[in-house]
Amino acid sequence: MMEYLKYIGQGLIVFGSLFLFLGALGIFRMPDFYNRLQAGTKASTLGAMSLILGVGFIQPEWMIKSLIIVVFIAVANPLSSHALGRSAYKNNLKPFMKKKMDAYEKVAEILPKEEDRL
Amino acid sequence: MSGKPSAISQWVYAFLLFFVVWYAFTTSLEWAELITGAIVAAILAFFTYKMSKGGMTIYSPLKLIYLVQYFFVFLFALIKANLDVAKRVISPSLPINPGIVEFKTQLTSEFAKMVLANSITLTPGTVTIDVIDDMFYVHWIDVETEDPEQAYMKVAEPFEKILLKIYG
Structure with missing residues (x-):
């Protein structure tokens, strides 16, 4: 039984590392900040989650702790990427677009700028 | 509620x-x-x-069932999102067509909106940029439609119909 858990854990770690690598490649290849955010957020979330879960499978006494970390990553990662994307837009970083499709533009002009709120 | x-x-x-x-x-x-x-x-x-x-x-039993269902829908979407990003990153032509779309949500609870925004960020090709009252602004890596109604159906509908049952 322990043997199988170990194999599952190693499989998860390899799977996670693969997606972390793909996320890094995405950050390297994408044309602008927002698309890098896309690749970075998704790949690093699944990659880190499955890597830590794999550690939990190899060391079963750490399983519950690694589950807490997985839940924390699933909540915190999208929040931070949301904050990054929003603040980038508010600081006039225009997204790269092949054809102009920007529904947020009209709203961002009306809203108070970040520095005015401080 | x-x-x-x-x-x-x-x-x-x-x-x-x-x-x-x-x-x-x-x-x-x-x-x-x-x-x-x-x-x-x-x-x-x-x-x-x-x-x-x-x-x-x-903690009513029905809501717990929906929470479990939400978890599996979310997990499936997360894996699909990663395969989608992987496909785009690996293909040499870099097939992206980014843009920002808006849509309206029916959720009223702030917490449910937060869960929906987080879920959208982790699902295929979309990152939530801002939420103002009930409008969501979403950066989409491959825009299929600019119409708010259809964007809602494509991006948010599978999550929101479960969240509506839990948070009302």
Whole structure:
């Protein structure tokens, strides 16, 4: 039984590392900040989650702790990427677009700028 | 959400949350550990119970079933999102057509909106940029439609129909 858990854990770690690598490649290849955010957020979330879960499978006494970390990553990662994307837009970083499709533009002009709120 | 939950049910909810986290960190069944955890959780719950909006109303059996269903829908979408990003990153032509779309949500609870925004960020090709009242602004890596109605159907609908059943 322990043997199988170990194999599952190693499989998860390899799977996670693969997606972390793909996320890094995405950050390297994408044309602008927002698309890098896309690749970075998704790949690093699944990659880190499955890597830590794999550690939990190899060391079963750490399983519950690694589950807490997985839940924390699933909540915190999208929040931070949301904050990054929003603040980038508010600081006039225009997204790269092949054809102009920007529904947020009209709203961002009306809203108070970040520095005015401080 | 129907009506405001009583202070007791809010307190019990916060207490259970803290106690479960305590138990998960210590992972021991010794009495000394459990009693210390219960005391600490009780004190913390006393300070923070006003923040748990739903109280124990979240624990009706039907809602728990929906929570489990949401978890699996979310997990499936997360894996699909990663395969999607992987496909785009690896293909030499870099097939992207980015843009920002807007749509309207039917959710009313702030917490449910937060869950929906987080879920959208982790699902194929979309990152939530901002949420203003009930409008979502989403950066989409491959825009299929600019129409708010159809964008809603494509991006948010599978999550929102479950969240509506849980948070109402």
